[in-house]
Amino acid sequence: MEIDYVRTVIKQLILKKAECPEFKDDIDLFSTGLNLNSIQYIELVVEIETKFGIKFDNKDLLIDAFNNVGELVRYVFSKVELKHKQE
Numbered sequence: 355m356e357i358d359y360v361r362t363v364i365k366q367l368i369l370k371k372a373e374c375p376e377f378k379d380d381i382d383l384f385s386t387g388l389n390l391n392s393i394q395y396i397e398l399v400v401e402i403e404t405k406f407g408i409k410f411d412n413k414d415l416l417i418d419a420f421n422n423v424g425e426l427v428r429y430v431f432s433k434v435e436l437k438h439k440q441e
Contacts (some may be wrong), residue, residue: 355438360406360431367401368423379424387422408433 361379369375381387383395390398399410408430413419418436420426 355425355430355431355434360434361427364402364427364430365404365407365423367398371398377423379427380422382422383420383426402430406430406434406437408437 368377368383368388368390371390371394374388377388383390389397396415399415400409400416403409414429420429
């Protein structure tokens with residue numbers, strides 16, 4: 355699986371929740387960027403876990419675990435890669 359695919363899927367999931375129709379990887383997920391709230395964040399995490407068959411580490415469920423979309427994409431991609439190596 356390529357990181358561009360992960361990026362596209364995550365951006366599509368975010369677009370369902372965000373107030374911003376288009377955004378770049380460096381946009382803030384919360385206060386100054388996409389304005390996701392804590393409930394939307396948890397919903398997003400659950401959707402990502404379901405879509406990619408991964409689990410977020412507990413420490414990464416905190417709302418300040420990811421500063422922007424790019425960090426979230428890289429985290430998910432690393433989890434997906436690890437999952438494939440273990441299969």
